[in-house]
Amino acid sequence: MPRELVLRVMPMPADANANGDIFGGWIMAQVDLAGSVLPSRVSRGRVTTVAVNEFVFKQPVSVGDLLSFYAQVTRIGRTSITVHVEVIAERNPADPQVVKVTEANLTYVAIDREGKPRPFAEAQAQA
Template sequence: MAERSTPGSTPGRLLAPPSLPDGAELVMRVMPMPADVNANGDVFGGWIMAQVDVAGAVLPARIARGRIVTVAVNQFTFKQPVSIGDLLSFYARITRLGRTSITVHVEVHAERDPVNPQLVKVTEANLTYVAIDGLGQPRVLTRQV
């Protein structure tokens, strides 16, 4: 995590994300750039969705040890707008492990305002990935969590 100090805190202290689900793992960090904004000046929702899909695939890829594809976005909620300069941290945890599929919950937290750092949950989603073979057909997962 980024080292930031808050007023009255020890310099260099790491900011901890607020109440992450049990078993969540930091899988990606990214900072949106000016090219990622929509006409209103907020980061485009489609850009955030693409980043969530990439982050959500990290844990399934480790388990599948081969090709995986996104088969469903089961739930996706934008909780707060994202701005240029927000440092986004993507946390993921597996919520279901099937024979060929893996469902993942992803939470996105924005670290804002370097002068007075704060963390805000901006997005959360549930996605399902399926392991596939060389012909694009579902294949059985051989490794369990």
């Protein structure tokens, strides 16, 4: 699957720490939301995060940066999907810069109504 834009968001002052940078936890939450888009689509139903395999902060994020989250499915198993998410910041409108600020690999599992793992084949059959 190709890389796909799944989320765009601009952090606000309430998302910043005492240094004026955006909290890493806020960025992690946004990455988790962005990462779940493709697995939800592929599974045609509920998914849950089961692992954050790797998370790398490359540069700080500032209030006013426009963040674009790109996701790509890297592996599909029987009940799980691994997704690579890259976060690109567009900053400083007076002198525009585009930089990769974060990237992560996350694994999601398709779940049924009771929260139990379910194979993707079931998702296809229910559609």
